[in-house]
Amino acid sequence: MVLSIDRSIIDAIVAHARRDHPDEACGVVAGPAGSDTPTRHIPMQNAARSMTFYEFDSMEQLHLWREMDDRDEEPVVIYHSHTATEAYPSRTDAAIAGWPEAHYLLVSTRDPEVTEIRSFRIVDEVVTEEPVNLIDAGVDPHAVQSYLFGQTPTTVDYECSSGR
Amino acid sequence: MSIEVRVPTILRSYTGGAKVVEGNGDTLAALLDDLDAKHSGLRGRLVTDEGNLHRFVNIYVNDEDVRFLGALEAKVADGDTVTILPAVAGGAGDVASAATSTVSG
Numbered sequence: 001m002v003l004s005i006d007r008s009i010i011d012a013i014v015a016h017a018r019r020d021h022p023d024e025a026c027g028v029v030a031g032p033a034g035s036d037t038p039t040r041h042i043p044m045q046n047a048a049r050s051m052t053f054y055e056f057d058s059m060e061q062l063h064l065w066r067e068m069d070d071r072d073e074e075p076v077v078i079y080h081s082h083t084a085t086e087a088y089p090s091r092t093d094a095a096i097a098g099w100p101e102a103h104y105l106l107v108s109t110r111d112p113e114v115t116e117i118r119s120f121r122i123v124d125e126v127v128t129e130e131p132v133n134l135i136d137a138g139v140d141p142h143a144v145q146s147y148l149f150g151q152t153p154t155t156v157d158y159e160c161s162s163g164r
Numbered sequence: 165m166s167i168e169v170r171v172p173t174i175l176r177s178y179t180g181g182a183k184v185v186e187g188n189g190d191t192l193a194a195l196l197d198d199l200d201a202k203h204s205g206l207r208g209r210l211v212t213d214e215g216n217l218h219r220f221v222n223i224y225v226n227d228e229d230v231r232f233l234g235a236l237e238a239k240v241a242d243g244d245t246v247t248i249l250p251a252v253a254g255g256a257g258d259v260a261s262a263a264t265s266t267v268s269g
Contacts, residue, residue: 024255044252052257058222058229058249065249082256090256096220098174098250 001128003103003119005029005077007136009041013107014115016043017081021109026054029077029105030068038076038103046080053092054080077119079105087116089127097122103130165242167195171206172250178206187246192223193236195246210248211236220251 009029017025026046029038042064047057056064068074078099082090087108089097097104100123108116121128166186171179179185185203189195200207210221216235217223223230224247230238240246 050255053255055251055253058251061222061249061252062224062247078252080254085256090254092258093254096251096254098220100174
């Protein structure tokens with residue numbers, strides 16, 4: 001299992017998390033149903049506006065889910081940030097996770113310079129880490145360079161290329 | 165005619181894999197009882213032992229969150245669509261502190 005995702009989407013997720021820090025940020029990356037490919041980043045409001053809890057507003061969630069359904073998409077990635085702890089699912093995260101087909105991406109903004117990014121599957125409250133395969137079509141648009149991030153036990157560090 | 169109920173992936177083990185099932189009832193409570201008779205165990209994922217709607221499951225009648233329609237006493241009628249979506253929530257803190265910010269019912 002692996003999460004393959006464009007670097008530009010990771011950059012956007014990190015920027016969102018930095019913007020909302022110290023509140024937890026949250027959102028979705030939708031992709032074509034059945035493709036396991038995240039293509040469309042949708043940052044969401046954290047209705048809880050909390051430094052330790054996040055929740056989608058129930059009506060915003062309904063509208064987004066209907067929109068994805070209309071577009072034949074599904075939520076490939078569900079992400080949120082931890083602002084003072086590691087980028088690892090808490091017991092709360094594992095207990096509430098209700099979308100077993102999604103990749104749960106955790107971002108930690110506890111360090112102002114280095115953003116930790118890790119991905120997990122959460123099924124029946126069991127957390128399994130998976131590598132993040134970063135797709136960077138930067139220099140040569142016809143070449144796809146993949147950077148394979150490490151996984152547990154080492155924390156993955158990602159230096160945010162667009163700065164703070 | 166009856167009530168169309170849209171079921172998320174995580175609950176389809178109760179419906180034999182079906183994404184959409186049908187039920188009857190004039191309140192959400194009655195509808196859930198009806199569904200549970202056909203899809204045993206489904207109601208238990210939506211209603212707690214105390215008889216409240218589960219904090220982290222969203223249920224909608226057409227375009228409205230049932231929490232604003234009377235929760236289990238929300239009125240439903242033939243031709244309505246009921247949608248069930250597990251809430252997207254979590255965070256570094258513990259569930260107990262999160263649960264204090266509930267909308268009751």
